[in-house]
Amino acid sequence: MSARGPLHLTPEAQARFTHPTEYAPRSPVTTDCTACGACCAAPDIHALHKPLGVPCTHLGPDQGCGHLCAIYATRPGVCRSYQPDWVCGEVAPLPTLDARTRRFLEIYGLQHLP
Secondary structure (H helix, E strand, O other), rough: OOEEEEOOHHHHHHHHHOOOOOOOOOOOOOOOOOOHHHHHHHOHHHHHOOOOOOOOOOOOOOOOOOOEOHHHHHHHHHHHHOOOOOOHHHOOOOOOHHHHHHHHHHHHOOOOEE
């Protein structure tokens, strides 16, 4: 809930935040990016030659407002099309980018190779 009233999402948007039954529900109110950095660190991003589990070289450090992208205005389409979903609610509360990255990879059954 916000000061403006209850959160209203389209059915499609609501579906993105419906967690699979094997996961405990997280914050249903968080539907925006929290700048946790997990989506810029965990998946491989071919367009940026970024391997799985390695933070993007364009991802800045957390300076109290989250991790910000240095090329946000010119980021590739794969980054532009990413939309927050239930995974964000699962990983964003974790205390470090490393912990968020590990959990993101775990959810998808992926493992970072050293």
